[in-house]
Amino acid sequence: MNISFAHQMINLMAALLLLIAFAMLSQRRILRLIHLFAAQGLVLSLNTAIVAATIGQPELYRSALLTLFIKVLLLPWLLRRLIDRLNIRWDVETLVNIPTTMLVGIVLVIISFNLALPISQLAGTITRSTLGIAMASVLISFLMMITRRKAVPQVIGFLAMENGLFFAATSTTYGMPMVVELGIALDVLVGTFIFGIFFFQIRETFDSLDIHHLEKLKDRE
């Protein structure tokens, strides 16, 4: 593939990733949040495939396929089943109102762009300029975890953060070794299962998925 065109495509994918991260930050509905998460996985997988095609590393194709399978198909399906079983399709309560969160998000983007500039100048990969965006999407997902009150959006934020980390890995070093990648993918999968079990436990104990209840000690009542 033509290098300069590939470079532009990678930049475009990076921009899309950031756009989706912000869309998640501003989203009020859980179902849409899951769709956005799947879209983010798709962009990530496409990006990995483009990098693989450009530099000719067949290993990255496997990684792209793995991303496609786990993050676009399996995890969203699991999450959807989960919210159907828990019967929570709609409201996401936020601690801070959404415009403020957005502004904080912009500040995070500026910080991470500034941080990434000197690092990316040292790197020799064709994807080096996207490191800032990878960092920004990690921080934004983190912000999403902090500002949401319910358990499910927090977990989606966690998974989105893992997406950002994966993107950072592809953009700086052309991906991690296969073993590490498989390990992380399985970790995320198992993590989601465990979270799912937790959700039921939390709801059974407190009759709600509001994390706020976990702060109370039981014997004080």
Place this chain on the structure above:
Amino acid sequence: MNWGYFASQLFQSLLAVLLAPLMLGWVNQCRAWLQNRTGPGLLQPYRVLFKLFHKDAVLAYNASWLFRLAPYVVFSCMVLAASVVPLVATDLPFSLAADVIALVGLFALARVFMALAAMDVGTAFGSLGARREMLIASLAEPALLMVFFTPALISQSTALTTIVEQLAHRELHLYPSMAFAGVAFVMVLLAENARIPVDNPTTHLELTMVHEALILEYSARHLALMDWAHALKLMTYGAIGIALFLPWGIAEAGNWAMMPLSVLALLVKLAAGGAGLAVLEMVSAKMRIFRVPEFLGVAFMLAVLGMLIHFLLEV
């Protein structure tokens, strides 16, 4: 200064003024089709304008000169704004007089006069509409400016003709920052032209109307001018969107042979844009007025992100 230069300017201004009601008619027709209605036909806005121009104007007894002046000011602001945007060719003498920042100022001037005129008569709806309009505008304007800054940074100029020349006559290059600016621009367009997620153009329900409340007191030729100005604003926004994001097919300065093809390209692009607008309006529901700041906040943020991404990826 040769005559071709001014002929081009005159042609484009006239084209914008005359096509504007057609554009509105096309959007309404698309909406009607999407709603399984027959629709009033493409020429309905012209008929309405014709009818209004032949009626006698009724004024409130306490209306001041401001109230009578406002339609003319608003209409001329919109004509001037439409003349600044390159529609079919990039040689526009007026464009040197007003760059994109002045263009935003022109829209603001028209809006201030509309709001003042609405408050002038002293009815409840007028001032309610004026307040809401100003709330929306105060948030949409910075977002619009930020949208303009991204292409201005790419082409190193704030004059629309230069931006179009730079973007249209360059080899195809993907600008991720322009994608952000494009999404933000569509959001601002919806808010500024009183389209559905922000305001419903067909409503006369007291509690939800914004633009309709502003022009509620006008009748006959004043109302016609206001309506025409509104159509012209939609047209201008469409032309700006085309100029910034789909500039291909526009005639270069002095190239008269390209003109017919360029007019055709403009019509196709406007028709596609109008149909897109109708679809967008059909799939979204009108939001509460207090959600509008959030909506426009997102637009502003996207525009700023576009600029940031330009600095990170494209410099």
